[in-house]
Amino acid sequence: AKPPFGGPEAVLAYLSRYTHRVAISNNRLISADAETVTFRWKDYRIKNGDRQKVMRLATDEFIRRFLIHVLPDGFHRIRHYGLLASAGRKATVAKIRALLGAHTARQGDPPSVDIIPLTLREPCPDCGGPMRIIEIFRRGQKPRSRAPPREQAA
Template sequence: MNFKLLAGILLICSRDTIFTLCLNPKRLGAKPGIIAAFHSWMKTQAIHPHAHCLVSGGALNEAGEWAPVKGLYLFPFEAARDIFRGKMNDALKKAFEKGELVLPPDMSSQQFINLLNKLGRKKWNVKILKKYRHGNGVATYLARYLRGGPISNYRIKKVTETHVVFDCGREKLKLMTLPIDEFIERFLYHVPPPHAVLVRSYGLYAQTKKDNLNIARRALGQDRVGFPRKVIWQDVIKKTAPDKTICPTCGKPLIVTRVIPPFCRETKINSPPGTHGMIICGLH
């Protein structure tokens, strides 16, 4: 129920923590580029909401010069932990006061405030990794992690009529067995609601900062930002089934003339039987 709200709060507070520390003149004195991704799972498929932030190794200062990160780490762990904790607590309180946050049925308003106060006295978990030389490798790792979802097929080792056995280990094989109902329930916890934006870009990587990003790239001896060519469905099909892009009757390439949406409760429009957002193709 609170999925989109809490995911947004977590990403924004992560961003603001990084910006707050990096804007310090003793560090970068400017905002770096951030690619932030929200994850809600751990290897056992249990709920474990957290954010991964891929941060550029420097920033563009007000003079238009590249300011690199000093040392192996972006900033001290303790400072990030305390600032992040304060921003999260404050954001949750404001969301509750505005009526945006829905509490569990068995939790009162005072119990929620007491919980936040208790969490505010604890040491939170913030992990900061060393500066990494090859940014492409980090970006590729994060992209694969996102694409794979909560669990990849190869990690599911056995499925019976009653149970699912899967690998929940990190570096070594570690099998976990769950009843099918519980496994499905855990998996469905991590299915985001429609239109939830769980990967965001900030600072130098924001959509509105392309000019600044190109200035930074030039200062580092890199080419301007390149954008891949938009892939159309015909290109994809040509690689796997090239004959399916041609009309079997006239031999001309097929084109999209209409997309039938799936069933929509709001508009009461339904697709024809057996279709799920079917694409209707016509001829040139």
């Protein structure tokens, strides 16, 4: 596949500008003292011409506006919505399974005992005898080895 946006580093740089930036960067600050803070800002309402403006605020007003952008504990900057949002995923998936009547199947669980003794309808292609299901394994799972231990095989 074609590398996206010049590679993973470029994608990471692009996303980090939006996910980990602060309300105002240091290079936009012009001056600050006990009484006032002066900074540059961009007026997006102006379509043509110089959009850069300078604003001077009282220090306490600047701090109040800055703190509006600080998230309280427990809040995440990147929003996830939907049934599989990580904040409540475990509870939501459990509720969905309960509503659908589905049971949880873990990767390492062996198949249930009532499945193992089942026989297949097709006879063995070599001897014509009945074939039994001796193991069921899920996609991506390796079958258990049926070979004898190495000490006995030699």
